[in-house]
Amino acid sequence: MIETYNILSPSFEREAPRELMLLSIISQSFFQPFSLEDNLLVVLTALTSGSGVGFNRAMLFLKSDDRLRGEMWLGPRSAEEAGLIWEVLSTPGIGYVEILEHNRALVNKNADTLSARLRGLVYPANDPKALIPASVAGRKEILHVREAAQEPRVDRRFLNIIGVDEFLCVPLVAGDDVVGEIILDNAITRTPISPSDIKLAGICGLMAGNYIHSTTLHRRLLNMEKMAAMGEMAMFVTHQLRNPIVAIGGFTDQLLKPDLPEEKRVRNLNIIRDEIRRLEVIIYQMGHFLKVSLKEPVFFDPAPAIAEVLDSPQVQSRAKAYTLDAKVDACPPKILCDPTSFGEVLRNLIDNAFDATPPGGTISVRTYRRSPTAFALSVRDTGRGLTNPAKAHLFQPFFTTKDKGMGLGLPFIKRVMDTCGGSVEVLSRVGRGSVFKLQFISQERESTS
Amino acid sequence: MTKRILLVEDEKPLCLLYEEELRGEGYEITAVTDAEAALAALREGSFDLIVTDIRMPGKNGIELITEIMGLRKDIPIIINSAYQSYKEDFMTWAADAYVVKSASLEELKARIKQLLGE
Numbered sequence: 001m002i003e004t005y006n007i008l009s010p011s012f013e014r015e016a017p018r019e020l021m022l023l024s025i026i027s028q029s030f031f032q033p034f035s036l037e038d039n040l041l042v043v044l045t046a047l048t049s050g051s052g053v054g055f056n057r058a059m060l061f062l063k064s065d066d067r068l069r070g071e072m073w074l075g076p077r078s079a080e081e082a083g084l085i086w087e088v089l090s091t092p093g094i095g096y097v098e099i100l101e102h103n104r105a106l107v108n109k110n111a112d113t114l115s116a117r118l119r120g121l122v123y124p125a126n127d128p129k130a131l132i133p134a135s136v137a138g139r140k141e142i143l144h145v146r147e148a149a150q151e152p153r154v155d156r157r158f159l160n161i162i163g164v165d166e167f168l169c170v171p172l173v174a175g176d177d178v179v180g181e182i183i184l185d186n187a188i189t190r191t192p193i194s195p196s197d198i199k200l201a202g203i204c205g206l207m208a209g210n211y212i213h214s215t216t217l218h219r220r221l222l223n224m225e226k227m228a229a230m231g232e233m234a235m236f237v238t239h240q241l242r243n244p245i246v247a248i249g250g251f252t253d254q255l256l257k258p259d260l261p262e263e264k265r266v267r268n269l270n271i272i273r274d275e276i277r278r279l280e281v282i283i284y285q286m287g288h289f290l291k292v293s294l295k296e297p298v299f300f301d302p303a304p305a306i307a308e309v310l311d312s313p314q315v316q317s318r319a320k321a322y323t324l325d326a327k328v329d330a331c332p333p334k335i336l337c338d339p340t341s342f343g344e345v346l347r348n349l350i351d352n353a354f355d356a357t358p359p360g361g362t363i364s365v366r367t368y369r370r371s372p373t374a375f376a377l378s379v380r381d382t383g384r385g386l387t388n389p390a391k392a393h394l395f396q397p398f399f400t401t402k403d404k405g406m407g408l409g410l411p412f413i414k415r416v417m418d419t420c421g422g423s424v425e426v427l428s429r430v431g432r433g434s435v436f437k438l439q440f441i442s443q444e445r446e447s448t449s
Numbered sequence: 450m451t452k453r454i455l456l457v458e459d460e461k462p463l464c465l466l467y468e469e470e471l472r473g474e475g476y477e478i479t480a481v482t483d484a485e486a487a488l489a490a491l492r493e494g495s496f497d498l499i500v501t502d503i504r505m506p507g508k509n510g511i512e513l514i515t516e517i518m519g520l521r522k523d524i525p526i527i528i529n530s531a532y533q534s535y536k537e538d539f540m541t542w543a544a545d546a547y548v549v550k551s552a553s554l555e556e557l558k559a560r561i562k563q564l565l566g567e
Binding site: 250 | 460462463465466469470504531532533534550551552553554
């Protein structure tokens with residue numbers, strides 16, 4: 001017999017050893033789609049979740065750009081507030097999600113008091129003469145400070161804010177680096193910090209440090225990818241726009257010269273008009289692709305939309321030089337897609353097929369029912385076909401095999417198909433042609449009888 | 450003697466514009482729209498200077514320059530491109546000058562004069 005368990009369990013055993021409880025809360029929260037800030041709040045929560053066990057208050061410093069900054073301070077401001085918080089936290093059945101909600105509200109409530117005072121604290125991160133708490137960021141050791149008022153190595157400004165004589169400084173270690181620091185104290189209960197408290201805080205420091213490190217790396221990576229894509233796009237757009245602009249400018253300069261023959265004047269005006277039209281197309285395509293969100297997909301009858309595209313003057317006029325062979329289900333099931341985007345997708349595929357095929361070739365449009373819930377549409381051409389490297393980059397923005405293409409048609413199609421839970425695939429052989437297959441989620445029509 | 454320039458530009462309106470404008474400066478222009486036609490022209494005739502685009506269908510401008518070096522090494526080459534960001538790289542591509550395409554052809558004309566020693 002095999003039993004399966006969910007990797008996440010939102011409630012936890014209150015009787016469990018507190019190291020285990022703490023590990024459970026933190027590791028489970030790192031699984032959730034919480035933000036970095038929320039997960040750091042979870043770490044502070046884990047360290048302060050209970051009157052008898054955890055610490056009373058937790059303060060978070062993070063390192064960025066060689067500075068150590070106070071970020072967040074979690075804990076009650078008074079004994080009364082502490083009583084209320086601990087009552088909430090000991091409610092039977094309460095899980096870490098509820099505790100997190102509660103603490104988020106608490107941090108917001110204290111934003112103008114505790115956290116605001118903390119945010120004023122900024123230290124250079126790598127100062128060898130740094131005082132506590134900044135000195136902790138330079139080493140990988142936990143500092144337990146007692147009789148702080150008599151200790152010259154403690155920063156007075158910090159001491160005035162924290163207002164306690166005993167506290168713990170835990171560095172957040174990630175690999176060779178210290179990414180931040182947590183300060184813990186028992187300002188309300190005045191309970192002395194025990195060796196087991198220190199051990200517990202150390203585990204938290206290690207987990208939080210590695211979490212911050214990996215999250216920051218991931219964010220940086222995403223940002224780099226975004227920047228690289230933006231750079232590529234900017235470069236491509238510059239090139240696409242510059243050529244028509246240079247032609248318009250150059251031929252206009254010629255128009256301004258005296259004694260230009262009438263024939264040349266008309267020619268130049270025609271070129272200028274054509275180039276302006278080209279600019280319009282480029283701008284339209286860019287705007288179309290950059291549209292932030294597509295419409296919600298709905299179930300609709302694709303037959304009229306397919307007929308509209310196939311019968312459109314644009315398709316019909318290009319089809320004169322080709323054989324356009326369409327065998328389309330007259331009574332197809334309803335498919336899931338945004339109807340407007342569906343028309344654009346099909347128009348794009350047919351345009352691509354014409355572009356890839358020399359006049360005289362055949363463009364075939366077919367529909368198939370693959371299963372009661374899957375409907376497919378294919379556009380086949382007898383054109384030049386795609387090489388394997390071209391196939392690999394086909395759905396990347398700005399990749400194009402056309403002389404004047406923008407490389408935005410297929411990425412748009414991919415986006416539409418992803419949004420409606422469908423798929424797009426391509427089969428192609430160099431010299432033989434390509435076939436693009438779209439698969440949609442479908443639904444049989446309701447019986448009319 | 451009239452100087453001969455080989456112009457390689459795939460955009461037809463631009464090719465026409467450069468051809469007319471440079472002819473207006475008194476040069477003899479052979480204008481082609483791809484690298485293969487440029488190599489054919491080089492095999493058949495002699496030129497004092499080459500002006501080429503980079504991004505072209507088929508062989509691009511950089512590949513063209515590499516092949517030209519194999520043919521005749523002493524013709525000055527100007528890259529005339531819409532890509533501003535490649536400007537730092539042109540020396541490594543063995544070109545003599547890099548001009549970013551502009552509606553004003555003054556910089557291109559000035560570079561041509563400079564390289565032809567006029």
